[in-house]
Amino acid sequence: MKDARIFTCSKCDAQYPKWTGRCSECGAWGTIAESQIQKPFLKKKESVVSGAPAQVTRLQDASGAAVERLLATQFPAVKVFAGGLARGSLTLMTGEPGAGKSTLCLQLAHNFSSRFRVLYITSEESVGQVRERASRMGSFGESFLLAESFDLGTILATMRTERPDVVVIDSLQTVTASDIESDAGSIQQIRTVSAQLRETAKRENIAIILIGHVTKDGALAGPKSLEHLVDAVYYLETDTKRPYRLLRSYKNRFGESGKVLVLQLTAKGMIEVANAATIFIQNYESKPGSVITVTLLDDQIFFLEVQALVSKSAFGYAKRTSSGFSRSRLEMLLAIVKKHLHIDTDAYDVYVNIAGGFHVNEPAMDLAVVVALLSSIKETALPGNTVVFGEVGLSGELRIVRDTAMRLAESAKNKFKIVYLPPLEKKVSSALQLKSSNSLSELVAALAW
Incomplete structure (x- = not known):
């Protein structure tokens, strides 16, 4: 065997032939260090193309059993795994600390244990702590098994002995493989543990749910290859100021991805939020500088309040502050307003906020932000039953x-009456008063401001 030098990023596991100060994959500085890999010697007559060819078949002639799915009948499993949890699959449930990942996965285990054999392995908490949390969710039957271990070998042996249908491991970053000389949570440990668990899931036909951590930047902790290794990735997003959680499916080889489930964390676990579209505007009151818009997060609609405060600047350089909305896009919209509506925005300090702590990055917010700015400047409020959305182009056109x-x-379902929007491509039958405009100047004329 021959040692080869390679440089690896400790944050995302990207590899380079020579050292560089900044990782081009994740953008981190000072995370690239030298490592050595063993490279086998090839005999003189050996060739990488000397292997036997694989057996091929036509698609219509291919045979094989359909993927067996474990169907639950209770919430939240019936919503999270709408088509059933596939046997032999590896699912990653990740999110920020305190989001409720362990609570949600314990609920999922409880749901499946009513029909299948479930093994819950804890490596962060003691069995007593898990039992105390589970006692608030109701009774767990004899099909629910609980074990405490952080050693990969012990976990694999337990799975072979108990032969469960579903396994939940809390958490991936605390499980260690004894043959890897690195700390728990390191890239080498996570890569080895997840690969071994994936192999076991496929071989033993077990559905495994892993709970994973995220970094302070919100990225998945571990090598980038982990997302490719697992079959499904769910992210539990949270706002510490509210009890709501957004469960988003980023990847799903056995079902639909791009789904959002709005949950609320209670003492008894997660419950589904009724009429999730309006949870951020429950206390809305119409006032100058405030506009309701409608945004789309994956497949979930949300109505949001866009707030703007515009005041005369006391200094030579006007301030631009935004929360929940891109500051660079705000500056672009102010330049468009100055150019096409002939308003000297350079003379004003501008503050924009998306109420409720929501962060939005889609062009549909443009028109609502502009109308909120104009509403603050003119000190005139829109009617409370009004919605505004649409993209604003650099020429002042609405798209x-x-x-x-x-x-x-x-919007019609939630009792709104008036909608300001760009021109529609085709006529839409709606009970709403649709007030479309081709440009910002047309919109201002329609508003009579």
């Missing part, structure tokens, strides 16, 4: 955005 029909349907 239609994706899923407009869905946004309009949800």
